[in-house]
Amino acid sequence: MTRPDGHAELMDLVAAVVNGTLxxxxxxxxxxxxxxxxxxxxxxxxxxxxxxxxGQIHAAGRVPRAQRRLGRWIAAAAAAVLFCGAxxxxxxxxxxxxxxxxxxxxxxxxxxxxxxxxxxxxxxxPLREYPLKAGRAELRFRNGVxxxxxxxxxxxxxxxxxxxxxxxxxxxxxxxxxxxxxxxTPLTKIVDRGTRFAVDVDEAGETEVQVVExxxxxxxxxxxxxxxxxxxxxxGRDVPYDQRRFPMxxxxxxxxxxxxxxxxxxxAETLTGLTVRRGGRELTYAVPELIGIEVIHFKNLLKNGKFxxxxxxxxxxxxxxxxRTALLEEDANINTGVINPGGSVTPxxxxxxxxxxxxxxxxxxxxxxxxxxxxxxNHAGPDVVLFDFxxxxxxxxxxxFHVSPLHFAPGLRSHTVTRFDLGTFSxxxxxxxxxxxxxxxxxxxxxxxxxxTPLRGTNFTVTSKxxxxxxxxxxxxxxxxxxxxxIFIQDVLDDGNQVDPVFLAGLPPLVKP
Amino acid sequence: xxxAAVGKPPEAFLKEFALHHDRLFAYLFSLLPHRPDAxxxxxxxxxxxxxxxxxxxxxSDFLAWACGVAFYEVRNFxxxxxxxxxxxxxxxxxxxxxxxxxxxxxxxxxVAALQECLKKLDQGERDLLQRAYVDEESIRExxxxxxxxxxxxxxxxxxxxxxxxxxxDLRVGLQGGKA
Numbered sequence: 087m088t089r090p091d092g093h094a095e096l097m098d099l100v101a102a103v104v105n106g107t108l109x110x111x112x113x114x115x116x117x118x119x120x121x122x123x124x125x126x127x128x129x130x131x132x133x134x135x136x137x138x139x140x141g142q143i144h145a146a147g148r149v150p151r152a153q154r155r156l157g158r159w160i161a162a163a164a165a166a167v168l169f170c171g172a173x174x175x176x177x178x179x180x181x182x183x184x185x186x187x188x189x190x191x192x193x194x195x196x197x198x199x200x201x202x203x204x205x206x207x208x209x210x211x212p213l214r215e216y217p218l219k220a221g222r223a224e225l226r227f228r229n230g231v232x233x234x235x236x237x238x239x240x241x242x243x244x245x246x247x248x249x250x251x252x253x254x255x256x257x258x259x260x261x262x263x264x265x266x267x268x269x270x271t272p273l274t275k276i277v278d279r280g281t282r283f284a285v286d287v288d289e290a291g292e293t294e295v296q297v298v299e300x301x302x303x304x305x306x307x308x309x310x311x312x313x314x315x316x317x318x319x320x321x322g323r324d325v326p327y328d329q330r331r332f333p334m335x336x337x338x339x340x341x342x343x344x345x346x347x348x349x350x351x352x353x354a355e356t357l358t359g360l361t362v363r364r365g366g367r368e369l370t371y372a373v374p375e376l377i378g379i380e381v382i383h384f385k386n387l388l389k390n391g392k393f394x395x396x397x398x399x400x401x402x403x404x405x406x407x408x409x410r411t412a413l414l415e416e417d418a419n420i421n422t423g424v425i426n427p428g429g430s431v432t433p434x435x436x437x438x439x440x441x442x443x444x445x446x447x448x449x450x451x452x453x454x455x456x457x458x459x460x461x462x463x464n465h466a467g468p469d470v471v472l473f474d475f476x477x478x479x480x481x482x483x484x485x486x487f488h489v490s491p492l493h494f495a496p497g498l499r500s501h502t503v504t505r506f507d508l509g510t511f512s513x514x515x516x517x518x519x520x521x522x523x524x525x526x527x528x529x530x531x532x533x534x535x536x537x538x539t540p541l542r543g544t545n546f547t548v549t550s551k552x553x554x555x556x557x558x559x560x561x562x563x564x565x566x567x568x569x570x571x572x573i574f575i576q577d578v579l580d581d582g583n584q585v586d587p588v589f590l591a592g593l594p595p596l597v598k599p
Numbered sequence: 600x601x602x603a604a605v606g607k608p609p610e611a612f613l614k615e616f617a618l619h620h621d622r623l624f625a626y627l628f629s630l631l632p633h634r635p636d637a638x639x640x641x642x643x644x645x646x647x648x649x650x651x652x653x654x655x656x657x658x659s660d661f662l663a664w665a666c667g668v669a670f671y672e673v674r675n676f677x678x679x680x681x682x683x684x685x686x687x688x689x690x691x692x693x694x695x696x697x698x699x700x701x702x703x704x705x706x707x708x709x710v711a712a713l714q715e716c717l718k719k720l721d722q723g724e725r726d727l728l729q730r731a732y733v734d735e736e737s738i739r740e741x742x743x744x745x746x747x748x749x750x751x752x753x754x755x756x757x758x759x760x761x762x763x764x765x766x767x768d769l770r771v772g773l774q775g776g777k778a
Contacts, residue, residue: 097757097761098757101753101756101760103632104760105753106633106634108632108685113632113685116632117687120691121688121690121691121694124698127695127698128698128702130629131629131698131702132764132767132768133760133764134625134628135625135709135710136709136763136764136767138621138624138625138628139710139713140732140760140763141732142710143713143714143717144728144732144733189658204656205659207658208656208657208658208659209656209657209658214654351708352704352707479698479701513658513659517704520771549701549702549705
């Protein structure tokens with residue numbers, strides 16, 4: 087990577103920053119350059135870091151100057167005071183008890199507030215209001231009560247026996263021994279007398295209650311299963327019973343995955359395993375258990391200069407007689423793949439055209455086709471998993487794409503994936519080790535052109551995360567138990583970014599529990 | 600209700616703070632490119648982080664939380680700072696904050712790369728860095744006495760930093776493959 091020459095002026099300005107000689111005019115100009123250009127900002131950060139690092143590296147030999155280093159001394163003094171405090175603290179206080187409630191599961195759960203990334207297992211601090219912007223979050227109280235909140239929602243754990251819901255939907259499952267557990271809403275209070283109920287609170291605090299199993303008591307009235315009631319101030323009135331409107335379960339999805347880092351780096355390099363919720367069951371697979379794929383078609387006509395690319399970890403494999411598609415097919419390396427497969431705004435409704443070479447009379451379908459090394463059986467929940475690299479500055483739910491059958495038949499259809507199960511905001515989505523981005527130097531109409539078109543490589547330096555999504559073949563209209571031999575993938579061309587598959591595989595058939 | 604500071608041991612704070620304070624300062628310096636300002640706000644932020652430590656969720660990223668608190672302090676600082684101070688506009692501050700928080704994660708790789716690059720310097724270059732970063736007042740004192748001589752030193756220093764930056768770029772970049 088070389089810094090563009092256009093940054094000479096910027097370089098001078100940042101030098102003035104670190105030399106402490108920046109004038110107001112220079113400051114203005116610096117601001118202009120930074121506003122205009124993300125590369126300029128990256129250079130600015132890197133230059134400041136270089137300067138600070140040089141300071142730290144040389145700090146060992148430096149004599150502290152009384153005035154300038156005052157800050158450090160205050161920090162040191164504060165640290166000493168804190169340390170004494172810490173000792174006292176440990177002498178007088180026992181270890182921390184089990185938290186009242188923890189985040190048990192998260193499905194794209196997004197909590198409001200900068201940096202408020204809640205990892206699964208994190209404590210839900212009592213008496214703190216948690217605004218859940220989107221997704222589902224399952225809480226587990228230490229007495230065994232579980233509650234599934236669906237965003238947007240605002241809730242607060244008050245203590246072992248009280249959950250406050252100020253807004254939004256939730257369902258509560260009360261474990262034996264915790265009867266009497268109550269959900270408080272702004273206008274009412276639901277006390278559990280059995281096992282399972284659901285609550286929906288609107289902006290005005292009006293509360294709807296549905297009892298699924300057991301009993302619940304609201305304002306002295308006992309509700310039994312199948313009952314739905316809506317409460318404003320005063321009496322409740324009956325509403326239709328409809329539990330589908332409530333988050334009764336956590337969704338089937340890719341729950342998490344595990345990776346191995348690159349040697350000497352913290353970024354992830356190899357996918358080692360994944361956990362998927364299929365039909366309500368959480369199952370963990372090692373990568374070798376998954377069903378591999380073969381790329382059988384690729385077409386992307388975007389013009390030069392756009393990213394039409396394969397990702398590699400090193401030089402182009404085609405230069406040494408290797409295969410580019412192997413980057414997606416053969417390895418569990420998530421720094422490699424065949425990305426930007428092209429696409430279409432409208433999803434396919436007929437069989438894709440996949441000739442090699444392309445027949446000019448019958449142009450090929452833009453996109454990428456993969457064949458599973460053995461058929462994937464359609465079960466409940468995800469049957470295929472797709473991992474995608476996503477720079478953290480790009481859409482946080484991942485790049486949407488269409489999935490279509492390779493061969494249409496009555497009942498079969500395309501399906502559009504709009505959100506990845508693990509988006510860039512998910513604490514479960516890991517940062518990928520650096521990689522090399524190779525751009526094809528021309529449009530590619532078929533697989534053999536993908537293999538032979540010259541590549542131009544650049545190192546990719548924007549922090550990127552590994553996103554994952556499960557694809558349910560039922561969404562393509564396949565009946566349960568159907569054996570599927572492949573799928574067609576197209577970007578939806580909603581923006582300049584295309585889906586970037588770095589790992590794609592089928593899940594093994596489900597064994598009956 | 601229990602008093603606010605009961606949840607977490609102060610030792611935990613020291614551990615997190617020690618681990619991240621360099622990055623936190625780097626974050627602040629990029630938002631407030633006048634070093635005394637950055638030091639000022641860093642000081643204030645450190646204290647607030649300690650006071651609010653109980654609000655930090657240990658399962659979340661301490662640095663991200665700290666940067667969030669720091670950003671708020673930066674805005675406070677800018678609001679009350681006198682008009683003639685050098686400061687960035689609100690929009691740029693927000694962009695810088697967001698991108699900086701993300702970029703801090705890769706900082707360690709760059710520091711490691713820099714250390715390799717430093718090994719290749721000759722004695723004259725080492726002396727120059729020594730002068731700038733160890734006896735850091737000496738250039739300022741020189742500037743007060745002899746502005747032109749100081750400018751010459753700054754120019755040499757700027758060129759050297761540029762070279763080190765390019766060397767680090769190359770080392771960090773090369774991890775991904777041969778350029």
